Amino acid sequence: MTEIQENTFDVIIIGSSPILLIEALYLDSTGLKVAIFEKKSRIGGAWYPESLWGINNIETGCHYIDRGKKNYNFLRKFLNIELQPQPRHILWKETNGNGQNSRSGIKTGIQNSLAILFKNKLIRRDLWDVYNHGRKGRIKNALFSLANLLKSQPFLYPIHGCKSIIDGLETKIDNSSVRLFKNADVKSVHIAEKGSHNRCHVGTQNFTAKRIIVSQNVSVDIFMNGTSFLVDQELQPYTHVVLRIKGKKRPEFNYIDVIQNPMLRRVQDVTSYADFGSNSDSSDLLICCHLVPGYAEKELQADEIFAHLIELELLSDDSELLDHHLDRYVATLCVQNKKLFELESSLPEELTIMRSWDLGINLEYYSDRWAPLLANTPIKLS
Template sequence: MNGIQQKELEKKLKNKHYDIVFIGAGVISILEAVYQSKLGNSVLIVEKDDDIGGAWRPIDIFGYKNIENAIHYFLHDDIAPNFMEKNLNWELIQTKNKQRLFKIKFIDKYIKFPFHNSIGRFLSYLIDPMFLKKDNNIFVKTLDLLKKIYQESGQASYYVKGGAVEIIKTVKEVLKKSSVKVELNTNIQSIEIDDNHKIVNLKSDKQSFMCSKLVLTHGARLPKIKSNKKEYSPVEKFHPRPAVHLLVEDNINTKIDQWIFSNNEIIKYVHDLTKFIDEKDRQPDTKVFVFALHPHIQKSSDIYINLHNEIIKAGIAGKKSSLKDYHWTDVFLPTLYDKDLNHIKNEFSPCISFLKTENFSRGIGYQANKWSSRIKV
């Protein structure tokens, strides 16, 4: 190394150096960051928003605080539930109050099946466009479908009893007890890798810093990545999944609080969020519903009335119920796929790695055995 190169390196070293930097303060990223800090690594999390939590961060609407921001539930995983209960102290509840709805269009009415009912599951797959597009013949398709239904028969969905509020509260407690540093309201503007010294140079809209390893997730928003030998521009994929919250005045009681609309052209899912509202804040005969809509649905003046009418037809809300307020949220699925993250890792290893975060419960399951020795609430 000549004198000029030495001075350049010394100049770079004046910037803060971390062993590991994470882009994004989602739940899985935070847990991994805390784990790495407990191994003795210096760790920084860079988050573009003004608080942690990512897709699980609650919102304040309709005069209520900490409402679930979208449709949330955990899919089946063999390992994650044990870690959630024993290490994170989450009380998990199996989703039993759930129905599939099929609209009979010529009479504008719905038929309903319990979520785990085999007939309802069979019908939902049968009308799935992806199933209909498969090339194999109808006999093979049907056999594949019956096999899939049998394999899924014992796989229940579940969730934390306290909802997203409990999830974020726990993660904040774990984070607070660690040495992990968090930079909020910070956007990464450049990523440059020094191949010779195995250092990642990062520049944000506030400061510059370095790390030995950069950890990405599916939702990371990335600039062009450069190294001494190559560069790569991540191609982001934007998949809209609009969400709507409705505040409804309704005096009917129902034991069901989750619905899957199997063939509705507007609605995919509806959850009744009222049970997650703090008891002291709940209003009599007032419910909060969240809707996951199909990606092509656009915000419009009549969408909220249409959604309210649809849940009346489905028996979710009473005929005399009234729409009191509404809230639209533009939700986007993660912008990077597994193959994108694998490509980045392969091109820039060992300086860049990634976490699988697209499926929350499975993402925790991948790491649970490792985390269990170091993370406990």
């Protein structure tokens, strides 16, 4: 990062996932002086697509946007993004050799019976949600899922993939007063006593701000009252693997949540969002797999993941693995948001650890806060 003359801001944001970029734009709209520090040469975090094997715009993460009128309105209206249906399914397969899991009694029997009934079959996400919310006593959520099931209300996703989200936000940032610093790896944050400025150390430079926002997915050393407080406590490792495959899907699928599987958490076909150009075979499949944390910590074997997709009957038997690419991340409390909320409540107002996981959930969560960013005229969803 080049030497920066200006080093005092109202708010410093560490990380550049879509949620943090929107928050930066909101704070800028209130007249605050905002800076974003991103350690990579581009913004977007795990939402930014990669160029691999001569193919551009490959999504290297399994992404989805939770259904909700507020979510879709925001993307359409604020970023002018065109959306299309993204079918979401559940693949449920009992994986333990003895057919048992950690549950016992009647619940285990019901779960194992359903696993046998639905083995290797894709279940509509809404049908699963009706069952899952119902068994947990979340009646309101179960009824909402049932209504969506009966109405066949689809999940939606940007027609050009998540790159359109990042491009739209970067354009907004460029046209705002927000200062964006790339290749800026924040080494430590020092939260001062009330009334004093907080400090960020970036390389050999120091920056001060009244308030500092740290992404949930950024690992940085924080000092409060002279004591080290690591944001990366209780880190959750996660790995996304993109497989380039010659073959066919069976059955057709777009996005799958995999239940009770020792290897896979999610599987997504990202082929349609990629730009193959003229030098690549557009008949190749690009399948992104999100590995479960326990498996993600092991030495990666792409052949093993590929063979497992065939075992799950998601790919034809004659499919061939051509290549693979993996991204490893760590995320702070990314799975257990309740713990994140508990952590937030114990922090001083000068420091915020902002949840940046699951774009749709967060758009809903912050919708009232970010409402001023939208025009007053509502959009009717088609």
